[in-house]
Amino acid sequence: MxxxxxxxxxxxxxxxxxxxxxxxxxxxxxxxxxxxxxxxxxxxxxxxxxxxxxxxxxxxxxxxxxxxxxxxxxxxxxxxxxxxxxxxxxxxxxxxxxxxxxxxxxxxxxxxxxxxxxxxxxxxxxxxxxxxIQWIFLPASMKMDVLLAGVMGGGLLILMAAVCKGGIGGGDIKLFILLGFVLGLKEFLVTFILSVWLGALGGLLGMMLGKVKRGQPFPFGPFIVVAALLVLFYGEFIFTFYLSLFHN
Ligand SMILES: [Zn+2]
Known part of the structure; x- marks a missing residue:
């Protein structure tokens, strides 16, 4: 199978x-x-x-x-x-x-x-x-959570984009809002933090390899994609790991 x-x-x-x-x-x-x-x-x-x-x-x-x-x-x-x-x-x-x-x-x-x-x-x-369409079939207890995640995620990101002017594109923001809606609030936050880390790491690596010049834009989407996939499969593990960093 x-x-x-x-x-x-x-x-x-x-x-x-x-x-x-x-x-x-x-x-x-x-x-x-x-x-x-x-x-x-x-x-x-x-x-x-x-x-x-x-x-x-x-x-x-x-x-x-x-x-x-x-x-x-x-x-x-x-x-x-x-x-x-x-x-x-x-x-x-x-x-x-x-x-x-x-x-x-x-x-x-x-x-x-x-x-x-x-x-x-x-x-x-x-x-x-x-x-x-899939949301309609969710249990009632989860319906609000994912809606809230979408709205909060969207608000947070639009605020961020307004503060740092650029860096994060309109498409990225819309994707994040949809991800919040799909994944739920906790998973959305983990995805967001993870993708920023991965993006920073990727940008640094690109500069070290001479593929990316400082200040040159590069697509952020692929990092969101990797982060969202990691969260889809290992969300709970990543979340616990992340919290444990602050508890010791
Ligand atoms: Zn050909």
Whole structure:
């Protein structure tokens, strides 16, 4: 069963690449079929197999030989692992649906923020609808908690953005508000703190490696994505760990 989720993850991951690449520039996700970004050659069934095609074709287009971005197989493999992991952790229960929806949202944002430094409203809105539908089925005790988290998270972030003017983009803020709504208040706060830490660490690392110049903007979205995934799977552990830092 885990293997089936892994395979689904590969296929969905390949679709998330497509969505993350096309939606921000206003292109349809349905037509045309996937094609090479360099020569527009329509991919045949054999060229559409996640990861396998990439390796098989020696990481380049079969027709024009231009290199294919490693982002594609990376997203496919990570999505596959996350889908399998989500099933292993949550089993066939309602939380699995939430986890899979959240993973989908996060992977699409990961792609679009890395490629365009953009978190499209269309994506956020679409997933807001999906989460709203799931919210209806939540137990009454949790309904208020996640609503409160969304509102408080939003307020906190808009205040922050107003105080430090820039640094955090509008798309990031909207994503955080949605995450608050999806994860709940405590988990939202942990995600927020974690993503700031990861972002600072990533920026520092980028500067040390000479990839990022001081003051140059870099996408913050991927750090939010990693933080939210860690919280989805290890939220309780991270929260306890964080509190223990202040209690000793
Ligand atoms: Zn090509």
């Amino acid at each position: 885990i293997f089936i989720f892994f395979l689904y993850g590969l296929v969905f991951g390949s679709f998330f690449n497509l969505v993350g690449i096309r939606v921000p520039v206003g292109r349809s996700v349905m037509t045309p079929r996937s094609m090479c970004t360099a020569c527009n050659h329509l991919l045949t069934a054999r060229e559409l197999i996640p990861v396998v095609s990439y390796v098989w074709q020696n990481r380049s287009c079969r027709v024009c030989c231009s290199p294919i971005s490693p982002l594609y197989p990376f997203v496919e493999i990570i999505t596959a692992c996350l889908f399998a992991f989500a099933y292993a952790k949550f089993g066939f229960q309602l939380p699995l649906l939430k986890a899979l929806t959240l993973i989908s949202l996060l992977m699409i944002i990961f792609v679009s923020d890395i490629v365009y430094m953009l978190i499209p409203n269309k994506i956020l809105l679409f997933f807001t609808y999906l989460f709203l």
